[in-house]
Amino acid sequence: MAEPRTQPAQPSEPLSDAPVPKVVVSRLSLYLRELQRLEAAGQQTISSGQLGTLLGFSDAQVRKDLGFFGQFGYPGVGYRCDELIRAMRDILGTNHPWSVAMVGVGNLGQALLGYRGFGRQNFAIAAAFDADLAKVGQVIQGIRIQPLDELAETVRTLGIRLGMIVVPVGAAQEAADRLVAAGVEGIVNFAPVTLVLPHHVQNVGVDLAIELEQLSFAVTTKLTRAGGTDADEGGGRAGNGHAGAV
Amino acid sequence: MAEPRTQPAQPSEPLSDAPVPKVVVSRLSLYLRELQRLEAAGQQTISSGQLGTLLGFSDAQVRKDLGFFGQFGYPGVGYRCDELIRAMRDILGTNHPWSVAMVGVGNLGQALLGYRGFGRQNFAIAAAFDADLAKVGQVIQGIRIQPLDELAETVRTLGIRLGMIVVPVGAAQEAADRLVAAGVEGIVNFAPVTLVLPHHVQNVGVDLAIELEQLSFAVTTKLTRAGGTDADEGGGRAGNGHAGAV
DNA sequence: CGGTGTGAAAGTTTTCACAGCG
DNA sequence: CGCTGTGAAAACTTTCACACCG
Known part of the structure; x- marks a missing residue:
């Protein structure tokens, strides 16, 4: 930060207003x-x-x-x-911390609550909610599970801007509606369904079965671009393949 | 299947040899x-x-x-x-069943072992391995955890073609190497690292923190194409956003 | 009609190739 | 030199628009 620099500037923001792919x-x-x-x-x-x-x-x-x-x-x-x-x-935007609200604390939700990778990139699951009243009140990974009714107030009180949906597919849309009503600006959705959201709410889908489907296809067939493992010449480098938002 | 059809054929395979994007x-x-x-x-x-x-x-x-x-x-x-x-x-390629080998049975691995969505799309986790000998022998979700030493033989015996890496980042490359040596043709990697793989092994990465990072950016900025929630007009539809392979 | 299949046009992303800098 | 930053060209993907079909 206090280094003498010769020429490079670091605008760090879209530079022009040109939209970034x-x-x-x-x-x-x-x-x-x-x-x-x-x-x-x-x-x-x-x-x-x-x-x-x-x-x-x-x-x-x-x-x-x-x-x-x-x-x-x-x-x-x-x-x-x-x-x-x-x-x-x-x-x-990860030089400052983000609080995330998790909805659904089943097997996958509990695993994500304990995932260290989020914290490393400045994300913290600050609240977790579940419809199952038997779960409410339990403390998992240091987070007290709250009932869905408290979602809106907690999200507002903690200034949470991102949500994570980890409920069964049938409950996903309602979870999304609650998060949106509470004012969340973006949602990561682990349920295998396309959510109906207002345009101002950002949305990233992670469908675990779809990742395997893509692999199934790739193993069977040839793709055009960056297919499955890609790039690189000769020896052994792996290129990269990330799933692509659902 | 026994329907009288008028004209539509269903080649169901790449049709020409033109590569598919x-x-x-x-x-x-x-x-x-x-x-x-x-x-x-x-x-x-x-x-x-x-x-x-x-x-x-x-x-x-x-x-x-x-x-x-x-x-x-x-x-x-x-x-x-x-x-x-x-x-x-x-x-x-999901009209026939696929067997998958899981490496790493921590919190996330256990949650994935119990995930019903895989079975619905014809994927079955047929074997699971862990380096932790305290875990070996335990039966989780009906699967007996095996030591890594047994990976190659089990993969070959069961005819497993796909692998899933759910180990900590430091162990991911070794897990990949073992899967490759055993003859696996494709890998889904949940560890936040780019694997070095031979070109004939397909690769899909799922980095949970990156999904949130993408959302963080999208919430802050405007994107060009299919940004975050995308598409659709007027009212409320949500478009779709899937993360994109890492 | 309502809707598919598909060339051709438009738009977007990647690659090339090179001037310029330390 | 080695490597960045960047216009211009090439490649690829999406949208348009329309012939054709039931």
Whole structure:
């Protein structure tokens, strides 16, 4: 932060008002994940070519993606890991903590309550709700399960902006409606159904069976782009495949 | 199956050898999911426009996507749900059962072992492995946890072709190596790391923190295409957002 | 009519290739 | 040199629009 810099600025925000392709943002998360790993391993700088190779993208794609948000590199050197990490987190919005409301505390919900990966990226499940009154009052992973009736008030009181739906498929839409009514701005939905939401509420779906379906197809057939394992030449690198929001 | 048909054929395989875009296949899974819901609700036929509206896509996109695989519709009528479901499952490869090997039976692994959604789409977790010898021998959800040493033999004996990695990030690459050595053809990876895999092994990544990161960005900013919740006009439909393979 | 299937046009994303910088 | 940042070209995907069918 207090480093003397020569030229690179880090606007860290969409730069122009040009809309950023969704696919670029999904790669940003991968860049960040890899950069954090590299930094932890002691690497100070990295070039677009190296970063791309690690993830199965071209050097040009890495540079173009970053170019949507500013100029972060040093010609002849590459990018400084620490700076780029900070910039990515600024862009993705994870330099500040996010509170998340979980609805549905079954097997999967309980596992997610204990998942350490959220905290590492600055997400905290701040409240959890379940329709089953037998669960209400239990404390799981330090969180007291609340009844659905308390959802709206708790969400407002804690200033929660994101929700996570982990209920059975039949209860998902109602859970979504409650979260929306409480003022949540985005929802991650683990139920295998397409939610009906107002346009101002963002939505990411994770359908575990669909991930396997995509693999089933890929194992059987050839795809056009970045299919299944992708990119990379020769030896053994794995490229990357992420499921794609449902 | 014994219906008299007029004209529609259902090639159900890539039709020509033209490679199919990955994004098309991901939408196929969504079409299938929606069709199954509609059929369960008693609907017999559906038009491309209706199906598209339910998922936030255009009618033309639905028709183009299906067009990669054959001709399934009846002009003036639409598609018969039962026929289209069967065709989609043939294409995705889920008309026959798949056995999956799970590596790592922690909180998340145990939750996935009990997840009913896999079975509904013809996936069965047929074996589970863990490095923790205290877990080995336990029976969870009807599956006996085996030591990693038995992975190769079990995978071969059971003819398992797909693997699922649910170990901590530091153990993921080794788990992948073992699965690959055992002859698995595709891997779903829940660990937040990019695996190095041979090119012939397909790979889908699910990074739970990245899903939230994408939401964090979407809530903060405007995206270009299918951003967060997308598509649809007026009232309240939710479009669809699936995360995108890592 | 209402709706499919499909070329052709429009729009978007990726790759190329190169000027410029330290 | 090695590597970034970026216009311009190429590739790919989506939308349009219409012939054709029951």
